[in-house]
Amino acid sequence: INVTITGNGSVTGNQAVWVASGTAKIMNGTFTGVGVTEAVYVSGTGNAEIYGGTFANGDGKFVLNQLDADRATSSITVNGGEFVGFNPSNNAAEGKLTNFAAEGKAGVLVDGAYVLTDAVATVDKAAFATLADAVAEANGKTVVLIDNVVLDKFVTIDKSMTLDLNGKSITRDGGAAVLYVNGEDINVTITGNGSVTGNQAVWVASGTAK
Numbered sequence: 001i002n003v004t005i006t007g008n009g010s011v012t013g014n015q016a017v018w019v020a021s022g023t024a025k026i027m028n029g030t031f032t033g034v035g036v037t038e039a040v041y042v043s044g045t046g047n048a049e050i051y052g053g054t055f056a057n058g059d060g061k062f063v064l065n066q067l068d069a070d071r072a073t074s075s076i077t078v079n080g081g082e083f084v085g086f087n088p089s090n091n092a093a094e095g096k097l098t099n100f101a102a103e104g105k106a107g108v109l110v111d112g113a114y115v116l117t118d119a120v121a122t123v124d125k126a127a128f129a130t131l132a133d134a135v136a137e138a139n140g141k142t143v144v145l146i147d148n149v150v151l152d153k154f155v156t157i158d159k160s161m162t163l164d165l166n167g168k169s170i171t172r173d174g175g176a177a178v179l180y181v182n183g184e185d186i187n188v189t190i191t192g193n194g195s196v197t198g199n200q201a202v203w204v205a206s207g208t209a210k
Helices: 131-136
Strands: 002-005 010-013 017-026 030-033 040-050 054-056 064-066 075-078 082-084 105-110 113-118 121-123 126-128 142-145 149-151 155-157 161-164 169-172 179-191 195-197 202-209
Touching (some): 131 142
Parallel strands (some): 030 054, 040 064, 142 161, 149 169, 155 179, 161 179
């Protein structure tokens, strides 16, 4: 079945929308899970596609969620909307770095709610709107650029990680440093045949950059 929810009304309760099978397309409206329950929950073979609306619950942790046992057969895809205290592209609903956002999109915080914008990098499955946000989550992991990045301030790398340029570019016009590596005993690997351009493209103050 296919169900479309529209009309700019509101749904409030434990699991405001629970999709156990079929597809629910949420176009607009306000959806609130009471307490720690979800605004949108999927299980079984249910699929939720979110295009607009406002989504919240009492603590912001699992505004969107899947039944753990049904992760392989159910899905949530966020194409738009506002999510209070919950980042659809980087959350812990299905474990650290869970991403429900549509491909190429990432959440950015605006006045207390996350909205989608273009992603520039990924870490595991999570997507990020800024390189700095991706680096902050990349302890021992790999940041992969998926778009060109223009910086207005340098990005500090203070943990061991790999930066995969993936054929993309990082550019900063003016200022000191583009990538600033500074962490005792850290190892940073930069790979991927892209480019880093600016005053001191890579500045290593401590640690090792390969």
